[in-house]
Amino acid sequence: MYSRIAGTGGYLPRAVVTNHDLEQRVDTSDEWIRTRTGIRERHIVAEGEMTSDLALHACRRALEAAGKDAGEVDLIVLATTTPDMIFPSTACILQAKLGVTRGAAFDVQAVCSGFVYALSMADMYVRSGQSRCALVVGAEVYSRILDWSDRSTCVLFGDGAGAVVLVPSDQPGVIATRLHADGRHVGILAVPGQVCGGEVRGKPFVTMEGGAVFKFAVKVLAEVAEEVMQAAQMPIERIDWLILHQANVRIIEATARKLRVPMERVVVTVDRHANTSAASIPLALDEAVRAGRIRAGQHVLLEAVGGGFTWGACLVKWG
């Protein structure tokens, strides 16, 4: 028994904030943001719009694409760093919004690697026969954990959600997955705040050592790609599409170069979405699927890296 992705969905909030808009808020320029990151614009939620709302839209689209009814869902694994509240989980809030009343639902916190972690976990539930229709979701509202006066971070992120429906299959599907974490690097990318005694202690905004994150990302993305291909006993040349976490186009290009995958086979959405953390991979996947770029029988390598540090890869055969 294997699992396979039966449908994808994505959702971006309506408001678009361009680099030029940000020039009005902080000492930055469209030119700096474009040349250092590849980002041109990002979507930002409206007041009151929550992670679970974005997830709901993405899930409805994924269910429709898979030809599934919400009533068939028996597992929801939702990756987010920006939950609606401390508890209950955003997965449970989403479950209620979808009208699902059975099966399991839980959040995964692996920051930007969250979707790859969630997919890897859901794959195990489906392969073991415990789930016959799983929703795997990445959803984020980073705009609420950004210090909008800090130009070194506020220009980098956006809001959005992506989802896939995972079902059992006698053919792979999800061919191989590999996950990693190394907690020694907690300090280089964090939101170092906590709620305590009715107030926020520490800094409730994204803090980052950009250069260190950049170097670490390129190193581990190349390593885990090799590792997952080895597990699948496939040469990297067989990859039809490389979908990397969309943080910075220079990280994407450097990794693709290291892996010798030409940019024509790399999906890029960071220019329009910016870094949507756990949502970036399912959003990029959905866009490429709906554009007809990813076709049946093709091999897609999904790879992410994020705070923790966490990183991982999933090799998927489409169809």
Ligand code: UT7
């Ligand atoms: O999901 C993972 C999350 N994070 C990432 O993936 C981020 C990884 N890192 C990066 O993408 C890059 O390191 C950045 C885009 C964050 C920074 O690019 P960089 O080429 O490493 O620039 P830098 O940090 O070396 O900064 C260069 C200069 C600095 O000025 P000085 O000290 O050289 O005078 C910064 O103050 O650029 C300045 N700077 C800005 N200037 C205009 C930093 N942010 C901005 C800005 N606009 N928004």
